[in-house]
Amino acid sequence: MSNIPETGRTSRVTVRLVAIQILVFSLLLTLGGRLWYLQIRNGEEYANKAKRNHVQQVVDPATRGAILDARGVPLADNQTRLVVSASRTELLKMKDDGKAVLGRLSKVLGMSEQEIRNKVRLCDAKTPQPCWNGSPYQPIPITDEATTQQALQIRERTEDFPGISAEPTAVRRYAAPGNARSAQVLGYLSPVTDEEIKKAEHSNSPLLRSDQIGRSGLERTYDSALRGKAGVTRYEVDNLGRVIGKAENDPAVPGSNVVTSIDARVQAITEKELDQAMKDSRKEFDKITGRNYKADSGAAVVMEAKTGRVVAMASSPAYDPNAWVGGISGKDYAHLTGKNSNYPLLNRATQGQSAPGSIFKVISTSAAVNAGYPFNGHYPCTSSMNIGGQTFKNFESENFGPISLGRALEVSCDTVFYGLAYQQWQKDGGNKPKNNAADWFYKTAHQFGLGKKTGIDLPDEVSGRVPDRKWKKNYWKANKDGWCAQGKHGNDYVSKIAKENCESGMKMRAGDSVNYSIGQGDTLVTPIQMATIYGAIANGGTLHDPTLGKAVISPDGKSVQEIKPRAHGKLPDTPKTLRQIDSALAGVATRGTAAWRFQGWPQNKIPMHAKTGTAEVYGKQTTSWFATYTKDYTVVMTISQGGTGSGASGPAVRKIYNALYGVNDKGEIDKKAALLPVPQAGLPKIERDGTIEAQPIKPVDETPPPAAAGRREQ
Known part of the structure; x- marks a missing residue:
């Protein structure tokens, strides 16, 4: 028997019972507190969350606004197509991840199973195109070219195609009116990503998973205006997914229309002439390299001289932006981003950089005058010049004797500018530069706007380079x-x-400054920069921000927000110097290096001004530049590895002017044939219902985009 007294046992049991009672009481107290917190303190918040858990959203995409030319002709609009889409969420609920469904779908659509599976897989760093780079919760388009019969098969056999939809949907269309592709100007669309949705949550333009947004060109610059606002209908459903009522309905708001300064007729001509100039260059033999010119890329800009509005902008190699509509194929993606096709997504007018050659000499002329050298002074145009033991030759070793700066521009005399740059380099201290070196030639380039962006309303413009x-x-x-x-x-x-x-x-060595003075060496410019500069010379000295957007018009036509031209600077020249440069550039077109390209031009009625340029690039063939202007327009064209300025680009630029003003081969002006003898001043007519009246346009002879891709002067 146990020797423990009965009273001891009783006390132990009592202590245990009390401990258990305290524990139970504590648990009840904690549970009660938690229930009070959930039901009383935060009850309303959790009730609202519970309601939201039983709300399903149906998104009605907004109709994207159109991009129109200056006469109301659609460059980018929408058309209704039968779109077959797949819900990745629904497919992944299936035991085989939807493989059987996609297999049946491939037979209906006439597509391979692998092609369809590629389209519904998600993009990441290791996954090549095609793949889906939008939200994984958004229906993924398989094709936007389904036939009515294919759509009916899918909709009538829903049990065989769970997670698959076939609906008429408004999709983007890049119309190419008159064969004006305008690819790099317009840009393209692609689905929004989850990261973009999150980033835009608290902005004035939030994004939904169904949205498509602009990725380049005007589609990107004016995306928030063009996109509109998708409609969202929220339905209350029970735990079985059955609709028990409608909670809210936010109707879709269509996007606004953007009217541009582009004239589709001039755009088509500009693209055609650039392509033809490149083809013609490839037929010409390059004596230096011993083979034909490659002419692998090029760009052209037509701009209103007095406003900076862009009338046409061409870039080659080009592409069809419709390739992005409905999801891009792997083959098309490889072509658009590959080296073999020379990266056609690049807009060479704003993103192509190269040495400017002799079209840079207007800047060197201005620099010399500002440094104190008289415009009408006498400067030796010798066949060559020896500087620091190195011989710098004049082009084709021509010797014109003592000439003025104006005549140096006309005949593009290199040694005149060599000498001026060398003298100024010496004044600045040479190899031991002064602390306060004037650097007129470099300072003036910055004042002309080089080394920085022009401010054009297109994304990803590059700034070029001034090698100071x-x-x-x-x-x-x-x-x-x-x-x-x-x-x-x-x-x-x-x-x-x-x-x-x-x-x-x-x-800063002597050779650097000497080469720089004629637009060689490390200097880099873009066509849009040079168009802006020559436009400023034409209009009396104002550097404009180049613009393509002219107005944003609401869908109903009641709100019109005009985009006014803006200026970002003035040329550092006196009115007298500008008149002298202007006169010299007219001389280039009548008796200088461009005269052979403007023979028969009605100079007395439409004064033409020009400057030719042939830039040398180590390891490559020469780059052709041709910069021109009238009182109305400035036209600049460049062709990489295309040869000389007037030789390669000259004929194309002349034909663009012929089309603008209606000038025939005899130099006669036919006003009826003129496409745009004066810049388009107003906006197209807006009807009462908000539609914009479009002027008819005749197609220019089709010239396919390049696959990638005589006399010599500077």
């Missing part, structure tokens, strides 16, 4: 180690240059 002292030092610091390593090995030209750059690449 600051740039030289920064570039040397970034590349010194590589140059020094390369300079230690080999005795070839590239190794010698690398060694020289390693030792003195931070200095």
